[in-house]
Amino acid sequence: MPNHFLKEVxxxxxSHHKTGDVVLVFPNRRSVFFFxxxxxxxIEKPVLMPESFTINExxxxxxxxxxxxxxxxxxxxxxxxxxxxxxxxxxxxxxxTWGEILLHDFDDTDKYLVDAGQLFRNLTDLKEIxxxxxxxxxQYAGLNTFWKNLVSARNSEEKEKFLAFWNNLYPLYHRFxxxxxxxxxxxxxxxxxxxxxxxESLDVEPFLPGHHCCIGFNALNACERKLFSILRxxxxxxxxxxxxxxxxxxxxxxxxxFLRKNREEFPSPDDFTPHSEFTKSRPDVQITGLPxxxxxxxxxxxxxxxxxxxxxxxxSTAIVLxxxxxxxxxxQTLPEQCNAYxxxxxxxxxxSPIYTFLFQWLELQRSCKEHKGKxxxxxxxxxxxxxxxxLDTLKVEKEENLQQIITLKxxxxxxxxxCSSDSMKVIxxxxxxxxxxxxxxxxxxxxxYQKNVDNDAINPLATIEGETxxxxxxALQHLEDLLPxxxxxxxxxxxIRMLRNILQNLHVPLSGEPLxxxxxxxxxxxxxxxxxxxxxxPANEGVLPRTTQPSSFIPQNLRY
Numbered sequence: 001m002p003n004h005f006l007k008e009v010x011x012x013x014x015s016h017h018k019t020g021d022v023v024l025v026f027p028n029r030r031s032v033f034f035f036x037x038x039x040x041x042x043i044e045k046p047v048l049m050p051e052s053f054t055i056n057e058x059x060x061x062x063x064x065x066x067x068x069x070x071x072x073x074x075x076x077x078x079x080x081x082x083x084x085x086x087x088x089x090x091x092x093x094x095x096x097t098w099g100e101i102l103l104h105d106f107d108d109t110d111k112y113l114v115d116a117g118q119l120f121r122n123l124t125d126l127k128e129i130x131x132x133x134x135x136x137x138x139q140y141a142g143l144n145t146f147w148k149n150l151v152s153a154r155n156s157e158e159k160e161k162f163l164a165f166w167n168n169l170y171p172l173y174h175r176f177x178x179x180x181x182x183x184x185x186x187x188x189x190x191x192x193x194x195x196x197x198x199x200e201s202l203d204v205e206p207f208l209p210g211h212h213c214c215i216g217f218n219a220l221n222a223c224e225r226k227l228f229s230i231l232r233x234x235x236x237x238x239x240x241x242x243x244x245x246x247x248x249x250x251x252x253x254x255x256x257x258f259l260r261k262n263r264e265e266f267p268s269p270d271d272f273t274p275h276s277e278f279t280k281s282r283p284d285v286q287i288t289g290l291p292x293x294x295x296x297x298x299x300x301x302x303x304x305x306x307x308x309x310x311x312x313x314x315x316s317t318a319i320v321l322x323x324x325x326x327x328x329x330x331x332q333t334l335p336e337q338c339n340a341y342x343x344x345x346x347x348x349x350x351x352s353p354i355y356t357f358l359f360q361w362l363e364l365q366r367s368c369k370e371h372k373g374k375x376x377x378x379x380x381x382x383x384x385x386x387x388x389x390x391l392d393t394l395k396v397e398k399e400e401n402l403q404q405i406i407t408l409k410x411x412x413x414x415x416x417x418x419c420s421s422d423s424m425k426v427i428x429x430x431x432x433x434x435x436x437x438x439x440x441x442x443x444x445x446x447x448x449y450q451k452n453v454d455n456d457a458i459n460p461l462a463t464i465e466g467e468t469x470x471x472x473x474x475a476l477q478h479l480e481d482l483l484p485x486x487x488x489x490x491x492x493x494x495x496i497r498m499l500r501n502i503l504q505n506l507h508v509p510l511s512g513e514p515l516x517x518x519x520x521x522x523x524x525x526x527x528x529x530x531x532x533x534x535x536x537x538p539a540n541e542g543v544l545p546r547t548t549q550p551s552s553f554i555p556q557n558l559r560y
Contacts (some may be wrong), residue, residue: 004034008274010035010039024051026054026216036052051210065181065186075175080093080172084168113196116170120173151383228266241268243259246279251472301330304319321522330520342516348505358472364381364382379411387478390448438476445469
C-alpha cells in the first residue's frame with residue numbers, strides 16, 4: 001500500500017500548527033477533499049478545520065473578482081473587439097471560430113506577467129527594434145528576430161492583414177480588461193495578475209491573514225511563483241512538494257525539472273520529507289493493446305473493477321483518461337457490479353448524444369417543404385431522428401411512426417403524422433418562423449431534462465446527460481443575451497453555424513463524491529493523489545504525452 005502524500009502533509013501540519021490558524025492552498029479542488037479526509041482521521045476532538053482554497057480561489061479572495069466560464073467571457077471579448085475594430089470587425093459567427101484562441105493568448109499574457117504593451121507593440125523600424133530588444137540579451141532575442149523578419153519581409157496581403165490585426169491587439173486587450181473590471185469579473189490570468197498587483201502595492205496582511213500551507217504544486221506560472229515569493233518574504237507560508245528521490249535527486253531526470261527549481265526557491269520544512277516509493281519497490285506494469293477505443297474502454301473497466309474488488313481500501317484504484325473522449329465508452333462498458341464510482345473530468349459537449357440530436361433536428365427543420373398544402377419532412381431526416389437513442393423514451397410513438405413510414409414507403413413525411421403526442425409535437429411540429437429556433441431548442445432541452453431526472457437514480461449516465469443539457473441550455477441563454485432582439489435577426493444558417501462553433505468548444509465540468517469507489521480522473525486531476533492501482537488509457541503515441549501545440553496568435557519565438 002503506498003504512502004499517501006496528502007496524509008503525510010496532514011500529519012505534519014496537525015502536529016505543528018493549530019488548525020484554525022492555517023490556510024491551505026492546493027492546485028485543484030480534488031486535493032482538498034482528500035486532505036480533509038486524512039486530517040479528519042487525525043482529529044480526536046472538535047476543532048476548527050482550516051480554510052482551504054485552490055490557488056485560483058485564493059486569487060479571487062484577494063481581488064474580489066468572479067471568474068465565469070469561457071462563454072460569457074467570449075461574448076464580452078466580442079463587444080470589446082467591435083469597439084476597437086469598428087467597421088473592420090467580423091461577424092459574431094466568424095469571431096467565435098478564433099475568439100477562444102485570442103482569449104487564451106490574453107490569459108497566458110497575464111498569467112506569465114508579460115508586458116502586454118511591449119508584446120503587442122507596433123514596430124516598423126529596424127533600429128527601434130534593436131533599441132527595444134537588444135539581440136545580445138537572451139530574453140529579447142526571440143522578439144528581435146521575430147520583428148526583424150516580419151518588417152523585412154516583402155509586402156503581401158497576408159502581412160498587411162497580420163500587422164493591422166496585431167497593431168490593434170493591445171488596445172483590444174486593454175479595453176477588454178476595462179469592461180470586465182467594470183462588471184467585477186475576470187478571466188483566470190487577469191484575476192491572478194490583479195491579485196499580484198494588489199499584493200505588491202498594498203499591505204499583505206489584510207489579504208493573506210494566517211499562515212499559508214501551499215501543498216503539492218508543480219509547474220508554476222509567473223503569478224503563482226510571485227505569490228509564493230510574497231508569502232515567503234512575509235514569513236507567512238510553508239511549502240510541501242510531492243516528490244520522490246528517484247527523480248528529484250537525479251538532475252538528468254526530466255520529471256523533476258520544475259520540482260527541483262521549486263524546492264530550491266521555496267524549501268519545505270526541515271523535518272518534512274515525503275516517503276520514497278520508487279526506490280523501495282518496482283511497480284508491476286502491464287501493457288495491453290486493443291484495436292478499438294471501445295475494446296480499450298471495456299478492458300480498462302474490467303481490470304479496474306477486478307483490482308478494486310481485490311483490495312481492502314475503498315479508494316485504492318483509479319482510471320486515468322488521457323483522452324476525455326473515452327469517458328462515455330468507459331461508463332457504458334463498466335461491469336454492472338461497479339455501482340460506486342466518481343467521475344471528475346471535463347466532458348466535451350460535442351461527444352454527447354444531445355449535441356448530435358439537436359443538429360439532426362435542425363437539419364430536419366431545414367428539410368421542411370410544403371406538399372399538397374401540408375408541411376412535410378424528407379424521410380431520411382425523419383428516420384435519422386427517430387432512430388436516435390434519445391427518443392427511446394418515446395418508444396411507442398416512435399415505433400408507430402417508423403412502421404407507417406416504412407410500410408407506405410414515404411418520401412415526404414407529413415409533420416402532422418409525427419405529432420401524435422405533446423412530447424412528439426415539441427420535436428416534430430414545423431417551425432412557422434425561423435426566429436423561434438432558440439425557443440424551440442430550449443423546449444426540446446427542457447423536455448429531455450425532465451425525462452432525464454426520472455432516469456437519474458437508475459442510470460449513472462443520466463447524470464452526465466443532465467449536466468450536458470444544462471450546459472447547452474445556458475449556452476443558448478448566453479446567445480440570447482448577446483442578441484437582445486433574439487437570434488432571429490441572424491439568418492438561420494448563420495445562427496446554426498455560430499451555435500455549432502460555440503458548442504464544439506464547450507466542456508461539461510463533472511464532479512461527484514470524490515471519496516467513494518472507483519475514481520475516474522483526467523491527468524491533471526491526479527495531482528497529489530496516491531493509489532495502489534492505476535489504469536491509464538489510452539497510452540498511444542501522440543496522446544500520452546499529447547504532442548499538438550495549442551493554437552495561438554502569438555508566434556512561438558515570441559513565447560519562448
